Amino acid sequence: MSRRTAASVLAAAAAAAVLAGCTSTAPPAENASGGQGGPIKVAAADSSCDVAVTEAPAGKISFTVTNTGSKVTEFYLYATGDRIMGEVENIGPGLTRDLIVEVPDGGTYTTACKPGMVGDGIRAAFTVTGNAQRSVDQNTLLAEATAGYTRYVNSQIEALVPKTQEFADAVKAGDVATAKALFPVSRTYWERIEPVAESFSDIDPKVDGRDDGEPGVPFTGYHRLEKDLWETGLQPDSAAMADALVADMKDLQTRVKTLELTPVQLANGAKELLDEVATGKITGEEDRYSHTDLWDFKANVEGSQAAVAALRPVIDEKDKALGPLLDERFAAVDTLLEQYRVGDSYKLYTELTDEDKKKMTDAVDALSEPISQVAAVVTS
Template sequence: MKKNWKKLAVLTLLGAQVATVSLTSYSVLAEESSSAQSVDLSAETEAYKKFVSAEIDQLLKDTENFAKLIQEGKLDEAKKVYPLIRKAYERSEPIAELFAESDVKIDYRLADYVEDNQTEEGWSGFHKIEQILWEEGKTEPAVSYAKQLVDDIKELKAKVATVEVTPENMLTGAVDLLNEVATSKITGEEEIYSHTDLYDFEANIAGAEKIFSIFKDKISAKDPELAKNLTEKFKAVNDLLASHKVDADHYKLYTDLSEKETKALAEAVTKLGEPLSQMAVILEADESGR
């Protein structure tokens, strides 16, 4: 997770550099249309909450197994499953990151933690464990952090159970996921020890696509061309990501990608960004309902 990127944007990439151009935020759009809004999205928000709850359940189960591997000293196995486990969290970030305290415990990068606290002391979570497994090449120093991570995810699970999901959470969250890929993860700064960034890319894109899929029928009713465009752009990004897989579950290291391949990914994400930001069309009331 990288902090301070919660905003709506069209993403423009110049080589490896990323610039953001602000668009009207979903919150502003929602305020402007709230008096006229007649679209019932309760079924969609409920479906998304069930999805996120299932993801957090899977995250907890997988992290418990991960902690067991670390406890048993199985370094290679722990390193192999590390990026796979994280995908459930990355897919559910639009809701998981609503709980900032838990997010800091679970998914904060060292650079952000030190910037906030002026010290590394107290840093924990996935990236602390990543640092130990890859830099130290040992499991023993990670045992206590793995146990703490399990407890922190249990706490997150309890929090998620109480959350009220809104359409704005989902719409803003979908774009936030894409922004995170394009403004931070594209640089390789998320997984600086393991270089397993492509797994995070896939999960963030999948999280955004899930939100689109839940809203797709209503988007199609409002703007069929937008729904078609999004379907095509998601496929393009997913096909490009799949080209970097080494087997059914695993990707090559991000550092093994050429500059040309990295740029192609960035451009594909950019092309998806603008139509994705237009999903808020579903918040607009039909003319007949005004």
């Protein structure tokens, strides 16, 4: 949760939704091309990602992703700079999900399955041929940026709700070990879209508030359950807290659909996510009982990168040097964080040395300076 008292500027932008583009899990639309007739089949196993066709004409491209492995998985189509063209998350073992991606420009893209929903995934090149009809004026690029990011936000919330439910179920069942394991996983989806979530100023304190001891302010949500699980043991009202958390997430899911984002808000959101890292995660303040701060750190950076990636075509039009610099600095942060990965998890904050924290601060500062220029660049 941000320490800022004022709600994000995003709150003002809540308005009737005009969500351009398609959501990532919509059923296949008419005219969606899957190359040689029908959607492209993807078999996502624990150690392979078998994409039946690796080339398709520009336009709407449809994938059908089946999880043939034993871990929950994700499937992505990336453009340059890991810009997410489309993704489908949280596909349980044995399940099949559809993904339609609008790809107007020909070129080389990347497909990726992420078994366990962590890491860079199992990647392969994917070629898009030709160019689909469209006008590429500035407003179109900006509209595509906000539409693309809106799709990202919705995809995260689609995973956030069931993951929070799983966490809540474990709490209610008194299964402390499972609940502890699910706590950082469910928070990942929240932290990736934190500036958007925070824009609903009534939801954020209930979900992500901390125990600051201020009289009259109830302590609820993630961090209350975190305290129960790690410090005090489950309390008589823990189950009620878990139910309330899920209800708040469902409320968020409904209300996000009314949100209309602007390019400046995307850019500011990218910056705010890194501010969150600098002030809340590197200090160990966010997850003070579980010390799972590096999960949140990673999620904040991923969310920031998604917002920048959505804006990337506009950035590239305006300032050729900025995009590659951002790529380099994001990569440096990723490389650093990977050093603290332990299997599918991360080192605890309490296991970090002062030198580790200094390195993280340096990498985040180096990234945040160019990120702070994005809003002015995309609107120039």
